[in-house]
Amino acid sequence: MMSRAQSSLRRFMQTCAHWPDFVSLRLVEQQSRTLAVTRNVIEPPSLRNECGVMVCVHVDGQQAFAATSDITLPGLQQALERAQQTAKALRGNGLVQHPIANNQGIRAHYRSPELDLPLPDTADWLALLMETSRQVPNDPRLVHWSARLRVVQEQQLYLDNQGAEILRSQQQLFPEIGVNAFDGQHSQRRTYQVAQQGSANIVTHTGFLDEARRVADQALQLLLAPNTPQGQRDVLLMPDQMILQIHESIGHPLELDRILGDERNYAGTSFVTPDMFGHYRYGSDLLNVSFDPNVTGELVSYSHDDEGLHAEKQLLIRQGILQRPMGGALSQARSALPGVANSRACNWNRAPIDRMANLNIEPGDQSMSQLIGSIEHGILMATNRSWSIDDARNKFQFGCEWGQLIKNGELGAVVKNPNYRGISSQFWRKLSAVGDASTNAIMGTPNCGKGEPNQAVTVGHASPACVFSHLDVFGGQA
Amino acid sequence: MSNCRFASAFKTLEHWLKYQLHAQEHFTLWYAAEDSQFVRFNQGKVRQAYPVLQIELTVRLILGERHASARINLSGEFEQDTAQLGQTLTQLRGILDVLPADPYLLLNTELWTSERQVPGRVPELQQVIDSICGLSQGLDMVGIYAAGTLYRGFANSWGARGWHECANALFDWSLFDASGEAVKSTYGSADWDAQVLSDLFEKAREQLHHLSTPRISLKPGQYRAYLAPAALDEVLSMLSYDAFSAKAFANRQSALQQLHLGQQQLSPLVNLREQPSSGFEPGFGHDGAPRQDVDLIRAGQLVGQLVNSRSQAEYSLQANGADQQEMPHTLVMAPGELATADVLRELGTGLYISNLWYLNYSDVGSARLTGMTRFATFWVENGQIIAPIETMRFDDSVYDMLGTHLLALTREQALCIDSGTYERRGLDSHVLPGALLEHLTLTL
Numbered sequence: 001m002m003s004r005a006q007s008s009l010r011r012f013m014q015t016c017a018h019w020p021d022f023v024s025l026r027l028v029e030q031q032s033r034t035l036a037v038t039r040n041v042i043e044p045p046s047l048r049n050e051c052g053v054m055v056c057v058h059v060d061g062q063q064a065f066a067a068t069s070d071i072t073l074p075g076l077q078q079a080l081e082r083a084q085q086t087a088k089a090l091r092g093n094g095l096v097q098h099p100i101a102n103n104q105g106i107r108a109h110y111r112s113p114e115l116d117l118p119l120p121d122t123a124d125w126l127a128l129l130m131e132t133s134r135q136v137p138n139d140p141r142l143v144h145w146s147a148r149l150r151v152v153q154e155q156q157l158y159l160d161n162q163g164a165e166i167l168r169s170q171q172q173l174f175p176e177i178g179v180n181a182f183d184g185q186h187s188q189r190r191t192y193q194v195a196q197q198g199s200a201n202i203v204t205h206t207g208f209l210d211e212a213r214r215v216a217d218q219a220l221q222l223l224l225a226p227n228t229p230q231g232q233r234d235v236l237l238m239p240d241q242m243i244l245q246i247h248e249s250i251g252h253p254l255e256l257d258r259i260l261g262d263e264r265n266y267a268g269t270s271f272v273t274p275d276m277f278g279h280y281r282y283g284s285d286l287l288n289v290s291f292d293p294n295v296t297g298e299l300v301s302y303s304h305d306d307e308g309l310h311a312e313k314q315l316l317i318r319q320g321i322l323q324r325p326m327g328g329a330l331s332q333a334r335s336a337l338p339g340v341a342n343s344r345a346c347n348w349n350r351a352p353i354d355r356m357a358n359l360n361i362e363p364g365d366q367s368m369s370q371l372i373g374s375i376e377h378g379i380l381m382a383t384n385r386s387w388s389i390d391d392a393r394n395k396f397q398f399g400c401e402w403g404q405l406i407k408n409g410e411l412g413a414v415v416k417n418p419n420y421r422g423i424s425s426q427f428w429r430k431l432s433a434v435g436d437a438s439t440n441a442i443m444g445t446p447n448c449g450k451g452e453p454n455q456a457v458t459v460g461h462a463s464p465a466c467v468f469s470h471l472d473v474f475g476g477q478a
Numbered sequence: 479m480s481n482c483r484f485a486s487a488f489k490t491l492e493h494w495l496k497y498q499l500h501a502q503e504h505f506t507l508w509y510a511a512e513d514s515q516f517v518r519f520n521q522g523k524v525r526q527a528y529p530v531l532q533i534e535l536t537v538r539l540i541l542g543e544r545h546a547s548a549r550i551n552l553s554g555e556f557e558q559d560t561a562q563l564g565q566t567l568t569q570l571r572g573i574l575d576v577l578p579a580d581p582y583l584l585l586n587t588e589l590w591t592s593e594r595q596v597p598g599r600v601p602e603l604q605q606v607i608d609s610i611c612g613l614s615q616g617l618d619m620v621g622i623y624a625a626g627t628l629y630r631g632f633a634n635s636w637g638a639r640g641w642h643e644c645a646n647a648l649f650d651w652s653l654f655d656a657s658g659e660a661v662k663s664t665y666g667s668a669d670w671d672a673q674v675l676s677d678l679f680e681k682a683r684e685q686l687h688h689l690s691t692p693r694i695s696l697k698p699g700q701y702r703a704y705l706a707p708a709a710l711d712e713v714l715s716m717l718s719y720d721a722f723s724a725k726a727f728a729n730r731q732s733a734l735q736q737l738h739l740g741q742q743q744l745s746p747l748v749n750l751r752e753q754p755s756s757g758f759e760p761g762f763g764h765d766g767a768p769r770q771d772v773d774l775i776r777a778g779q780l781v782g783q784l785v786n787s788r789s790q791a792e793y794s795l796q797a798n799g800a801d802q803q804e805m806p807h808t809l810v811m812a813p814g815e816l817a818t819a820d821v822l823r824e825l826g827t828g829l830y831i832s833n834l835w836y837l838n839y840s841d842v843g844s845a846r847l848t849g850m851t852r853f854a855t856f857w858v859e860n861g862q863i864i865a866p867i868e869t870m871r872f873d874d875s876v877y878d879m880l881g882t883h884l885l886a887l888t889r890e891q892a893l894c895i896d897s898g899t900y901e902r903r904g905l906d907s908h909v910l911p912g913a914l915l916e917h918l919t920l921t922l
C-alpha cells in the first residue's frame with residue numbers, strides 16, 4: 001500500500017526525470033510508540049509520527065542536499081531549488097568530485113521478517129508490560145524498576161532520476177527491563193534489553209516475564225557481592241558485552257570516513273590507516289568479523305543503503321587479518337579501497353555518511369561449558385554499563401553490570417562493578433576462544449552517535465561469547 | 479507576538495485545535511522549528527552542505543487524569559497540517575480510552591505568557607563558505623558550521639502561551655598539525671562578525687605552533703593538572719545526564735547519591751547553579767512550566783535538585799521548572815580567585831588539559847569517572863609549556879577532582895556553547911571557570 005506522501009514523492013520525481021543533473025529523493029515516514037510501566041504504574045504513552053524528505057542533487061560534480069518536513073509539491077520544489085543553490089555556493093570549495101551512482105533500473109522492496117503478523121494493540125502491550133513489572137518481587141531493597149517497549153515502524157522510499165525505486169519497510173522492537181537495588185548505602189542496577197526487527201514474537205518468545213524475575217534477583221545478588229578484584233585475568237565476555245566491544249573497537253575504527261578524516265572535529269579518527277588493509281593483523285586467527293545485512297531479524301538488515309548501493313555480506317576481518325573498511329560508494333571512490341553498502345542517514349533530516357549497519361563476529365566452535373572449562377583464573381562479564389574509548393578508538397575502558405569469577409574451569413562467586421581496560425590494537429590478538437552458534441546472540445543498539453551535524457542511528461550486532469586472555473580487570477570502590 | 483510565519487502558523491494550529499476538543503479534553507502543545515544551514519568541512523574544504531527546514535509539534539491530549547502525547551512533523555501548510563493533527567488526535571483518543579488514571583499527573587493550569595525574540599544577523603551561505611575556506615588556506619581545518627533561526631513555542635488549552643525566537647550562527651572547528659595534534663575552537667554569535675572569526679583563526683594558528691613539538695608519553699600515575707573550562711565542561715556535562723535529577727536521586731541512580739546522603743562532599747570552592755534566566759533556552763519548558771534558577775551545589779554541599787511536575791507528585795517535592803529528563807541546560811559554576819594569566823605559573827609542573835573526551839562512569843556509586851584527554855593537552859614544567867602529551871586516560875572520582883584535590887578555580891569564566899545537533903540544533907550553554915587540581919589519576 002502506497003502512502004499519500006509516497007505518491008506525492010513519485011509525482012514529484014516525474015518532474016525531475018529528464019533533468020540533466022542527478023537528483024534523488026529520500027522520504028522517511030516513521031511511526032513509533034513508547035510504552036512503559038514503572039513500579040506497576042503505567043507511564044503516559046508517547047507516539048511519534050515523523051515525516052520528511054531529503055533531496056540530493058549533483059551540479060557540476062558538486063553534491064548538495066536539502067531536507068524538509070514540508071512534503072507538499074511546492075515544499076519539495078523549494079527544497080530542490082535550495083539544494084541546487086547550495087551546490088552552486090560550493091564553487092570550487094568542494095572537498096570531492098562526487099561520482100554519480102549507477103542506480104539504473106534498481107527496483108527493490110525490503111521487508112522486515114513477519115511484517116504481516118498483526119501487532120498487539122496498546123492495551124495488550126500495556127497489559128504485558130504490567131505483568132512483567134509485577135514479576136519483580138516485593139523486597140524493600142528493590143527501590144525502582146520498569147518494563148518498557150518501543151515499537152518503530154519505518155517506511156523509506158528512495159527514488160532517483162536514473163529510475164531507481166527502493167522501498168524499505170522496517171519494523172523494530174526494543175523491549176527492556178531495568179531494576180535498581182539499594183541497601184541504604186550503595187545501589188546496583190541490572191537490565192535486560194532486546195533490539196531486533198520483526199514481530200511481537202521478539203517480545204513474547206524471549207520469555208520477557210522470566211527475564212524480569214532474573215534481573216531483579218541478580219540486582220539483589222549484586223548488592224551482596226564483593227567488588228571485582230583487581231589484577232590480570234582471562235575474561236569471558238557474554239554477547240551483551242561483546243556487542244559493545246565490537247562496536248567501539250572494531251566498528252568505529254573501520255569506518256572509512258573516520259579514516260579519511262571527516263570526523264576529526266567530533267567523533268574522532270582511527271588508529272587504522274589505509275595502508276593496513278589486506279595484511280594488518282587485527283586479532284588472533286580466531287577473529288572473523290562480517291558486515292552482514294542479510295541476517296534475519298538483526299536490527300539493520302536491508303537490501304540497499306541510503307544511496308542505493310546494493311548491500312551484501314563482506315568479511316572485514318578474516319582469520320585475524322584486516323580485509324576492508326566500512327565505506328559507501330563515495331568513500332570507496334575517495335580512498336580507492338573496497339567497502340560495503342553502509343552509507344546511512346539517521347532520518348530524513350540528515351545526509352548519509354559511513355555508518356555501521358549489522359556488524360558481527362562469526363561464531364567459532366566452542367560450547368559455553370568448553371569456554372568456561374578452558375579458563376583457570378578468570379571472570380565472566382555480562383551486560384555493558386559503561387564505555388569510554390579514545391578518539392582514535394584505541395585505549396578503552398569498559399564496565400559491565402554482572403561479574404562471576406571463574407576458577408579452574410568452574411563458574412564461581414558473583415562480583416560487582418566489573419571493569420576492564422585495554423588497547424584495541426592489542427586486545428583482539430588476545431582472543432583465545434570463540435563460542436559456537438549456541439552461544440551466539442543477535443542484538444543491537446538504538447543510539448550510535450556520530451557525524452556533523454550529529455546523527456544517532458540504530459546498529460545491529462551479533463556475537464558469540466568470547467574469551468580473551470590476560471586482561472587488566474578491576475572493580476569499584478568499597 | 480512575533481509575526482514570523484512560524485509563529486503565526488503555530489497560533490493558527492493552536493486556534494484550530496481548541497475547536498476540535500471534546501468535552502473535558504485539554505491539550506498542551508510544544509513547538510520546535512528551525513530553518514538551518516549546515517556546512518561540514520574537512521581539509522579546509524566543504525565535505526557536505528545542506529539546509530534543513532524542520533517543524534515539529536508535540537501535542538499532549540489530557541482527559542481527566544489520563545494523558546498521552548505525540549510528536550509529529552509539520553509542513554507549514556494549514557490544510558496538510560490540520561489533517562495530520564486531526565489523525566493524531568484520533569490516535570491519542572484511542573490510547574486514552576485504554577489508559578487508567580495517572581496517579582502522578584500534575585497539571586500547570588496557570589495563565590502566563592512569555593515572549594522573547596533574540597534578533598540575529600546570520601551571514602549568507604556563499605559568504606560563509608568563501609570566508610571560512612579562505613581563512614583555511616594552507617591549514618588542515620575540519621569542522622561544522624550551523625546557523626539559522628530556532629523557534630520554540632508552547633500553548634495549552636487553559637490559555638498559557640510562550641514564544642521564543644533566537645537566530646545564531648555557530649562554527650566549531652579544529653586545526654590539525656601534520657603530527658595529528660589539533661587545536662579546537664568555537665565561534666558562536668547572534669551577530670556574525672567576519673573579523674572576530676578571522677582573529678580566532680589567527681589565535682588558533684599560533685597555538686598550532688606549540689603542537690609541532692614531538693609528543694611526550696606519560697606513565698600512568700598521579701599528576702598535578704589544570705582543566706581548562708572546556709575540559710571541566712565535559713565533567714559537568716557527564717553529571718548533567720542524571721546526577722541532579724530528583725527522579726534519579728529517588729531511584730538511587732544518581733552519580734551524586736553519596737553527596738545526597740551526606741557521605742561525601744565537594745570542595746567549598748564549588749558553587750553550581752542551573753540558571754535558565756541567563757541562557758539561550760526559552761523561559762518555559764515542554765510541559766508549560768516557567769523555568770527557574772535553581773542552586774544545585776553551594777560551597778560543596780548539595781542544596782538543590784531538578785524537579786519536574788511528575789516528580790513533585792510522585793516524591794512530594796516542589797517542582798522547579800525542570801523538563802521531563804530533569805537535566806540542566808544552562809549551568810553556571812561560580813568563579814574562584816586564580817587569574818587565568820597565572821595558571822601556568824600556579825600549575826608549575828604538570829598537565830595543562832584543554833579538552834576531555836568520551837567520559838563515562840567507572841563506578842557510578844562513588845561518582846568515579848573515566849575519560850580521555852583530547853585536543854591540545856600539554857606537559858608543563860616550571861610554568862613553561864614543554865610539549866603535547868600522548869592521549870591518556872584518566873580515572874578519578876568527582877569527590878576528588880572537585881573535592882579534596884581541587885586547589886583553585888579561575889577568576890575568569892568561559893561560555894561553553896553546546897554545539898550538539900542530535901535531531902535538532904540545541905540551545906544549551908554552560909558558564910564555568912577552569913580548575914587547578916592537586917592531582918589527576920592517569921591509568922592508561
Ligand SMILES: [Zn+2]
Nearest residue numbers: 247447448449
Ligand atoms: Zn557508536
